[in-house]
Amino acid sequence: MNERLTRRTRALALAGACALALGAAPDRSVEDLPAAVAALRLDGAQTLLWREGLALERRESFVESNQRYERLAAAHPESAFLAWHVARNHWRQGERLPIDAKAERRAAFTRSLEWAERSLARDANCGECVLWVVVSRGRLATTVGVVESVPVVAPMAELIDRGIALQPTTRDNEWNTTLGNLYYAASAFYRVAPEWPGVQLLIGTRGNKDRALDYIERAIAISPMRLDYHLEHGVILTCIGHERSDADALERGRRELTATRGMPHLLGTDAVDQKNADILLASPELACGYQRDGFVELRGAKRAGLF
Numbered sequence: 001m002n003e004r005l006t007r008r009t010r011a012l013a014l015a016g017a018c019a020l021a022l023g024a025a026p027d028r029s030v031e032d033l034p035a036a037v038a039a040l041r042l043d044g045a046q047t048l049l050w051r052e053g054l055a056l057e058r059r060e061s062f063v064e065s066n067q068r069y070e071r072l073a074a075a076h077p078e079s080a081f082l083a084w085h086v087a088r089n090h091w092r093q094g095e096r097l098p099i100d101a102k103a104e105r106r107a108a109f110t111r112s113l114e115w116a117e118r119s120l121a122r123d124a125n126c127g128e129c130v131l132w133v134v135v136s137r138g139r140l141a142t143t144v145g146v147v148e149s150v151p152v153v154a155p156m157a158e159l160i161d162r163g164i165a166l167q168p169t170t171r172d173n174e175w176n177t178t179l180g181n182l183y184y185a186a187s188a189f190y191r192v193a194p195e196w197p198g199v200q201l202l203i204g205t206r207g208n209k210d211r212a213l214d215y216i217e218r219a220i221a222i223s224p225m226r227l228d229y230h231l232e233h234g235v236i237l238t239c240i241g242h243e244r245s246d247a248d249a250l251e252r253g254r255r256e257l258t259a260t261r262g263m264p265h266l267l268g269t270d271a272v273d274q275k276n277a278d279i280l281l282a283s284p285e286l287a288c289g290y291q292r293d294g295f296v297e298l299r300g301a302k303r304a305g306l307f
Helices: 002-021 044-058 062-075 080-096 102-122 127-144 149-153 156-166 178-192 199-203 209-222 227-244 247-262 270-282 284-289
Strands: 171-173
Touching (some): 044 080, 080 102, 080 127, 127 149, 127 156, 156 178, 178 227, 209 227, 227 247, 247 270, 247 284
8 A cells, every 4th residue: 555655656746747847837826926916816817917927027028018917907907006016117118218218218107107196096005006106206207307397296205205104015025125115216306306495395395315315224224235225325425425525425425336336236227327336436526416317306497487
């Protein structure tokens, strides 16, 4: 009896090994789906769409990924989870486009914002939804012009506070978390926004370099391996050092910017960030208004007669 069971066990193991060797995928149940996806009770075809979309997203094929995600989102219009995934893909596609492809970038970030706002309307307590509304607005602001960006960035401070208060726990991996990215976005916003009092009438807040520094240090505490976080840290320290004639801050900023040169790439934009670090090392006076693709600063509003 025991010998027969042993032979049978070996035969099953051999059959399984042969199936894997021939490329047969193991049977995966609903248990390995994210809880928000499992709760949608997808049928077999929809589950396949999710798996294909996720695999394509991980390969950074964002357009093809959204072809799957948007079909799923149309079938489940109540899902905030699916909507913010679509928003993230549109944003990441916009990020990878050449900076001079302004119309295409603006279109991608506009679609991202539309889907992000849709996700937040579906779940007011979704921290991930808040993140993609924030970053979509931020990037859209850099593509529409200084004056036109005013209504785009006006809700940003309130959204940032709302997102951080929710303390979202989503973590794609050890280096990519929603909360870390919220702190990063908040840091860039408070660094770039002007500090003069009149701007508060336009966007409800004003720039604050010390607050920006605090936020980026929180982001680094969560994901210390992120090149873009360390670049932002170096940018803020350089900005503070330049504006306040603070030699210590300038030196700390220089060390951080220099350190990014040797950091491994985790994102498709890391190579661009390394090049920008070199530019900022050579021209530290650019640090306060630095953005990867332009400026969110509202200083042009004065020239336009808004004050």
